[in-house]
Structures are given as C-alpha cells and as structure tokens.
Amino acid sequence: MAGAEKFVEADNAEAIITRIEHKSRKIESLLKQNKPVEALKTALEGSPPMTRDERCKSANWIVVHRALMAIKDVEGMFSSLDPEYYDILMKYLYRGLSTGDRPTCDQCLRIHEKLTERAGLGCILRSLADTVNTV
Numbered sequence: 001m002a003g004a005e006k007f008v009e010a011d012n013a014e015a016i017i018t019r020i021e022h023k024s025r026k027i028e029s030l031l032k033q034n035k036p037v038e039a040l041k042t043a044l045e046g047s048p049p050m051t052r053d054e055r056c057k058s059a060n061w062i063v064v065h066r067a068l069m070a071i072k073d074v075e076g077m078f079s080s081l082d083p084e085y086y087d088i089l090m091k092y093l094y095r096g097l098s099t100g101d102r103p104t105c106d107q108c109l110r111i112h113e114k115l116t117e118r119a120g121l122g123c124i125l126r127s128l129a130d131t132v133n134t135v
Helices: 011-034 036-044 054-070 075-081 083-099 102-119 121-129
Strands: none
Touching: 011 036, 011 054, 036 054, 036 075, 036 083, 054 083, 054 121, 075 102, 083 102, 083 121, 102 121
16 A cells, blocks of 8 residues: 555554643643634644554544634634645544534534635545545
C-alpha cells in the first residue's frame, strides 16, 4: 500500500498517546481562556495520528470532539479557521455523525452545513475518498 511506510507501529503508540495527552491539556487551557477556535486548530494539528492503532485514533477523536463541542459561533469559526483544516475537519465531522450521540450529531451537522458552503463538495469527496488517513 502506498504511503504505508509513514505509519507508526503499535509499539510506538504510547508516544503518540503521550503527545495527544499534551495536546489535550493545551486545548483545555485554550477553552478556559474562551478561545474555542484556537482549541479546534490545536486539536486538528497533526491529525489524524499516523498510526493504525485504534487507541490512538480514539484518544485523538476525544480531543477533537471536546474542541468541536465548544464551538458556539460556527460562522465566526470559519472566519478564523484556515482552509488547510477543512478536509480533516470534514473527516472528524463524519466520525462525530457516526457516534449516533444526539448533541454530537447536531453540532456536527451545523458545522458540516457551513463547511460545505465554504469549502464545496470537493471537501466531502476528498474526506470520503482518503482511505489512508482515517480518523
């Protein structure tokens, strides 16, 4: 599989989880400072973790989910969020929708609507077609 050499093996998963925990603390600090967009940017940086280890993917999802749920002004979020984050954000929105949790799904649908308006249908297609960088 092309690109498979970039993935980290499970024995390095602990190092990835440690980085995710550090990211989580930084996000909590940003949320306490009422900076939800900065928290979301921090959550999306380095995502998805370059591993197939589900523990790492789940830990990273928890961090992204925390930041997503803190967003109150979706329009304002997009005025501050760089387009480089759009595709990975779309992937996490679909992960959120797959949870079936009502508040999470509601928030993901609100953001999905605005993201699709902003980034177009290509963002959806890229996120669904990318089977290597799964979240």
